[in-house]
Amino acid sequence: MTAKTQARDMALVGRRRWLPLARSHGSASWHRVRYPLTRRTPLLFETRYNPFTLATERRLVTVRPIAWVLMLALLAVAPPLLGNNSFVGAATLFEMYAAINIVWMLQIGTAGIFSLASLATVGFAAYGSAALSIYAGFPWWAMWLVGPAFGLVFGVLIAIPATRLEGFYYALLTVGIAELCRVYTVQSQPLGAANGGLFGTDGFVPDSMSERHGIILGFYAAFVLLLGALVLYRMINGQRLGRLLRAAPEQHEAFAEALGINYRAARIQVFLISSAALGGIGGFYATLLHGATPALFTMDQLLLLLAMIVIGGIGTAEGAVLGTLIVVLLDKVFISLGPSRLIFIAAVMLGTVLFLRGGLFGIPAQYQAWRGKRQSERRAAQSDKGGEIMPEEATEIADKQAIYTKRFDANLRAELKRLISDQLIEEHRTTMGKRRSDALERVLAHFRSAAVADKYAVLAVKPFAEYRIIALSGRRGVPPRVVDDRLFATPEEALHGVFLKRVQDLMDS
Amino acid sequence: MDPYYLVLTTVTLASIYGLLALGISIIWSSLGMINMAQGFTFAVSGYGAWLVAQNISQSGIAVIAAGVLTGALSGALIGAIAFIPLYDKPNFPLRSLIATLAISLCGGQFLLWIFGPRVKALPKIFGYGSYHIGTAVISREKIGSIVCSVALLLITLAWSKNSRRGLEIRAMMQNPEGAALVGVGLRSTAMSVMMVTGAMAGLAAVLLSQNYFVSPFAGATPLVKGMVVALAGGLGSVSGALIAAVLIGFIEAVTAVGLGGQYVLITQFLFIIAVLLIRPRGIGGMIEHSRE
Numbered sequence: 001m002t003a004k005t006q007a008r009d010m011a012l013v014g015r016r017r018w019l020p021l022a023r024s025h026g027s028a029s030w031h032r033v034r035y036p037l038t039r040r041t042p043l044l045f046e047t048r049y050n051p052f053t054l055a056t057e058r059r060l061v062t063v064r065p066i067a068w069v070l071m072l073a074l075l076a077v078a079p080p081l082l083g084n085n086s087f088v089g090a091a092t093l094f095e096m097y098a099a100i101n102i103v104w105m106l107q108i109g110t111a112g113i114f115s116l117a118s119l120a121t122v123g124f125a126a127y128g129s130a131a132l133s134i135y136a137g138f139p140w141w142a143m144w145l146v147g148p149a150f151g152l153v154f155g156v157l158i159a160i161p162a163t164r165l166e167g168f169y170y171a172l173l174t175v176g177i178a179e180l181c182r183v184y185t186v187q188s189q190p191l192g193a194a195n196g197g198l199f200g201t202d203g204f205v206p207d208s209m210s211e212r213h214g215i216i217l218g219f220y221a222a223f224v225l226l227l228g229a230l231v232l233y234r235m236i237n238g239q240r241l242g243r244l245l246r247a248a249p250e251q252h253e254a255f256a257e258a259l260g261i262n263y264r265a266a267r268i269q270v271f272l273i274s275s276a277a278l279g280g281i282g283g284f285y286a287t288l289l290h291g292a293t294p295a296l297f298t299m300d301q302l303l304l305l306l307a308m309i310v311i312g313g314i315g316t317a318e319g320a321v322l323g324t325l326i327v328v329l330l331d332k333v334f335i336s337l338g339p340s341r342l343i344f345i346a347a348v349m350l351g352t353v354l355f356l357r358g359g360l361f362g363i364p365a366q367y368q369a370w371r372g373k374r375q376s377e378r379r380a381a382q383s384d385k386g387g388e389i390m391p392e393e394a395t396e397i398a399d400k401q402a403i404y405t406k407r408f409d410a411n412l413r414a415e416l417k418r419l420i421s422d423q424l425i426e427e428h429r430t431t432m433g434k435r436r437s438d439a440l441e442r443v444l445a446h447f448r449s450a451a452v453a454d455k456y457a458v459l460a461v462k463p464f465a466e467y468r469i470i471a472l473s474g475r476r477g478v479p480p481r482v483v484d485d486r487l488f489a490t491p492e493e494a495l496h497g498v499f500l501k502r503v504q505d506l507m508d509s
Numbered sequence: 510m511d512p513y514y515l516v517l518t519t520v521t522l523a524s525i526y527g528l529l530a531l532g533i534s535i536i537w538s539s540l541g542m543i544n545m546a547q548g549f550t551f552a553v554s555g556y557g558a559w560l561v562a563q564n565i566s567q568s569g570i571a572v573i574a575a576g577v578l579t580g581a582l583s584g585a586l587i588g589a590i591a592f593i594p595l596y597d598k599p600n601f602p603l604r605s606l607i608a609t610l611a612i613s614l615c616g617g618q619f620l621l622w623i624f625g626p627r628v629k630a631l632p633k634i635f636g637y638g639s640y641h642i643g644t645a646v647i648s649r650e651k652i653g654s655i656v657c658s659v660a661l662l663l664i665t666l667a668w669s670k671n672s673r674r675g676l677e678i679r680a681m682m683q684n685p686e687g688a689a690l691v692g693v694g695l696r697s698t699a700m701s702v703m704m705v706t707g708a709m710a711g712l713a714a715v716l717l718s719q720n721y722f723v724s725p726f727a728g729a730t731p732l733v734k735g736m737v738v739a740l741a742g743g744l745g746s747v748s749g750a751l752i753a754a755v756l757i758g759f760i761e762a763v764t765a766v767g768l769g770g771q772y773v774l775i776t777q778f779l780f781i782i783a784v785l786l787i788r789p790r791g792i793g794g795m796i797e798h799s800r801e
Binding site: 160167184187353357 | 598599603606726730790
């Protein structure tokens, strides 16, 4: 192993970074590719100097954008090419649910309003636009336009209690509102109570298209919807409104208010925008499925959606999408089991909340916290680390030579401790000024090479009569200190006293 | 509008709603958990009572006892799954809410799987026939359900006032940490709370099943109603829940007579939203930090 690879291994102890490194040049450190007219960069690179080789290295701070682009490209290409009609249909549903969940995440995560009426908003807009299509002859594009308006109206209605209620009070109230909608749609004749839903709206797939092409068109329309939801999430969560709200997390609202952040207005704004977006998805839903059903308002459907965001992890867009993917896959894989496949989904959901703090995307953080806890437990259980530096500390020390010096000293002391015995001490007392054994010489060489600070020395109080042991200060102008009040009659006795003190210090170290 | 009829309907509804809401309210205030699986407890106790009625005895006491017992067991199960592993973990309120939701999703499907989609009818444990009170007619089952639920409510209130366990539960409602410090076992108290509230839901299931059928998802509507009544009454307040139950029962009765049955939920919700806008913690709600 060469010195270089050894040094690199040393640097990797503790916290390994698997992100790839690229060579760079100092002048390229500050070069960025930016989107036109913004300061945003497609990929965030960080340049730093390697402490060992002193070479410039560029590191990709996060691979998330690449993963998003790859996954979305896969989603856009794979299902229409490879899947049969039902698979493409399932992928379409996945895209629609993912869009709903991403927008819902804006309400729960960004705005911090724990609304469980997301699907009810979608349903309200779906029913509204479907009714306009059936009773007023609206074409499909008009349904897409009125959907957000319905969503906004519903959002305004349910935002009124949100101004006063907090957390679970609001969550429970929204569950109740969804139930109210369900009961109303089940009972209302104009909303198709007799047919189990309101059907027969205009669709965006032209009649001239073949069935396969129609399904693929629906798939791509839903894909665009998903992209739109992602862009909306980015625009709100990553920009001004999101930043304002991130400055006002739960329990810290008063502080944010003192800084001049009107967090209430920002919350309601995000809530209304996302309600309108959910309404848009509702309008799309009605045109895709040619109607709306009371199933949109049921508790089970809401639970499925909640399972999706819980499994992925509440608070991130990728969590919403991954959770949706898992639940839709489970739903479709076990479709032969009938309704009891929901037991599987519920079990996955239960396992997630019982064992994971923040869903699947919270696993790395939770694992790191767990590992850190275990490490500190192990370190605490170790009674004696022998003066060595532990690997976790080692990563924080820039001068690696110091670590090796310490390790060498620790090994040397351990070696010397083995040599100390009563015979050795006796030998030191009796052989003063004579030839000594190899072992004693080794011990003495170690003692003599100690640093001057706090080194023991002998002070002749009255020459040939009274000697004392002192400790040197190690600083010019600062007198040595007296170690104890023992007096020795001869210099040999005093030197042996110094030897005993050093042996004791060695054994104590 | 017949005042006697109005009063009788209000009392009937209020007693059932009170039973449903009180359980949710007590669990929230003592355990800090919203039990969305109360609906599952409701459905499963209906099936427990039905099984006993089919196989062992048709007598009213046996059926009620079976419902109450199944409810208590189901409550204990929910406590063991959703409270015991989670109560000292970060983000407990949200995680337990989701865990109880998962139990309710799982449980409903499980019941559907075992008992099938066909609804079951419980025997009429209070018999048939009716009495005249003033100008109104009241059936025996209504009287029976009023008497039973009021009795259970009174027993529960007396138990929580006078017994040692009730004292422990009230201590935990006021200050869980302080209660733990003076030697109240959080786990055992929590399990007894879950069992008592489960028993309440079980009784409510048997009583409501006199009018409705037992089915795997029968618990959804009572759960939502109990929840919003508890919300209007103020989560954690026993008296508030009872007042809210009476008010909401009254509104249901008035709406059903004056406007028609389909408007019941709408007027109830308008009332609840109005209450919550005026008093965000409900009629008798505790201030949040008094629980923490």
